[in-house]
Amino acid sequence: MISQLAVQGAQMLVVLLLAPLLIGFVRKVKARLVRRQGPSVIQPYRDLVRLMRKEVVLADNASWLFRVTPYLIFAATWVAAALVPTFATGLEFSWTADLIVIVALLGSARFFQALAGMDVGTSFGGIGASREVMIASLAEPAMLLIVFSLALVAGATQLSTVAAFMGSPEVGLRVSLGMSLIALVMVAIAENARIPVDNPATHLELTMVHEAMILEYSGRHLAMIELATFLKLLLYMSLIACVFLPWGLYGASAGPKALAVGAAAYLCKLAVLAIVLAVFETAVAKMRVFRVPDFLGAALMLALLGTLLLFVSRSL
């Protein structure tokens, strides 16, 4: 029991500590791809420490919601990220590690973020919130459809079970899973405000989505939101790794040696996904804001098609 809790605690800490490193790594790879030196991979940690030390500047008309939101976002995202199996499945809290719970947690975080974006009443906050909600209104249904098709295949929405099933030989080669994977990647790009949906590195206020909502934040509030953003990227990468690359995942009770293998495999998967992300972001330009619905519409259709195919193949 104690060791189970320890493993669960380790998982929560791992995601928290690893998330800035993942971002740092992605940025480093992107910088190298455009022949720049780039900041050190641990720069995001330094940024967070710097922000934590800085004073918080609040707009005069900021309400309590504006001050509370960063912690809500951080808490919801951290819990969601900690629920996704990383190096081991079947952890102490894995009964709560339900895909729908994760979607709901992220949805609530976004809800508060959009509210806080509009709270101060600046035009950029409003633009950012409206764009974010437009993106979310397509990304969330797509995500739910992906969850459904996974649930239909694996017979559960619980991630440990899904991962165990996906690792077993009975999964076979399924078209609908391929579609779900593509849809999930597209949703992940949109949800994490990456190119081509949003540009995380831009300084152009008018083109921002995620950044526009948090323009008014500073100090520890900004640190919380940034860390939540880092966690979200880690969450989606872990999710893709756990569902579609479930190799090297063992149960929590498998012993330290298996856990070590699981941890090594997890790190390798993250590195590969990070490199793929960086290469993809370097090779495409950002799309027009009104193209995003087309992009996410495609994700939605793929996920829907995946689900439909499952029904069709069942009845045959």
Added chain:
Amino acid sequence: MPALADIIAADRQVEHHAPWPRAVVAPKAWNLAVEQLAAGRWSLLGLWGEPDKVHMALLDEAQTIGVISMDCRGGRYPSVGQHHSPALRLERAAADLFGLAPQGLPDSRRWLDHGQWGVSHPLAARPGGPAVASSYRFLTAEGEGLHQIPVGPVHAGIIEPGHFRFTAGGETVVRLEERLGYVHKGIEGLMQGASIDRAAKLAGRTSGDSTVAYSLAFARAVEAALGIAPPPRAIWLRALMAELERLANHLGDIGAICNDAAFAIMHAHCGVLRERVLRAADAAFGHRLMRDRILPGGTAGDLNEAGADAIRSLVAEIRRRFPHLVELYDNTASLQDRTVATGRLKGELARQYAAGGYVGRASGRDFDARRVPGYAPYDELAFDVPVLQEGDVNARVWIRVREVEQSLSLVEQILGRLPAGPTLVEVAALEGAREGMALVEGFRGDILVWLRIGEDGLIERCHLRDPSWFQWPLLEAAIEGNIVADFPLCNKSFNCSYSGHDL
């Protein structure tokens, strides 16, 4: 239909105004010229004031250039802007600086003067007390669901200051209004009474990225006024510098436009090439941006063999690497999707505003000051002036791409035919006041310089007109109907100068 030359010949022609004529005209002739402008037959090259006069540089259908001036009794003159909108901001600026009151000007708001100078009409015969600070009334747009987005003057990136007021319906821009003047440096005031050496330095600092073009325009105006012929080698070296400056800026712009569509790899590679140009310029002329290298009477310093070799290897490198970048631009569908059909500028507007440079040429206005009026040594060099009709961001990128290719060829031609000899002659003042002007093609478009040198050899009045004066208003038109998020892309494709415009 009168020609510009007839109007000028019919009135009091000013002596010692070179190379094009200037005449002081009566209101009737002035209004006749305004009619020609309003009818779209002539183009406005510039409009500037003096404490008791107003001048207007014109280009007529026969590609003749001339200046007409009017004595302003009581500081009043008939407004050009009420019939020909490109003159609006120039008249507002002249009103701020000289207290001239254009009669019938539809927009009487201050332009350069933000009420921060501590004096009003600083260049008038008798400057007034501090202007009363009043809030600026932005133009309104009415309709359901419209909202305003104020952007700037301080921006998130490291760029110059300027305020943009968007009125948007959702994401679609209904109206954009610019407010400029934040980097007013008082260059025209500093020029008054400056020696020619000092004035040349000031001219070179009007807009940092066009320092060669400004120095060249100023030097040519001084030489025209004083009747000096610079040595042949200096003329060719100046063209070499001007083409290097054009290369550096166009390369930088192509990358920066792509970067605004989050396509960083293009930005990185173009940035490397731009840096190579700057280093070659440093090796050849001793300054990366070639500032203060062009002087009235010639050039400061000469090009040695090592410098020429640096430029030759630069041309070879760009020729090797640039085509791949163009291919990358052309073959990246996601990038093309952003630039094609975005920020379309109509050809009529480009012609009405006499927009120079890539802004005009991407919208079908075939004008290049190197060809018309033309100046040495370009009359002996072979080059094309690319013109496109589309007028969108993509067209403005392609004009730059083609001009990079032309500039490379020009640099090669110049290096191959560089005459030997001295590079500087002495500038000696002549008796009596002398006036001169020059029109020079910078990378943005044609820069106009008009000046009067007094009997003591000091500058009495010098006016520098940046090409951006006629491009900024067009940006407002080009963004209309586009989405807010596409503004940075359009803005970068125009890349107007704040500093050159604010003076």
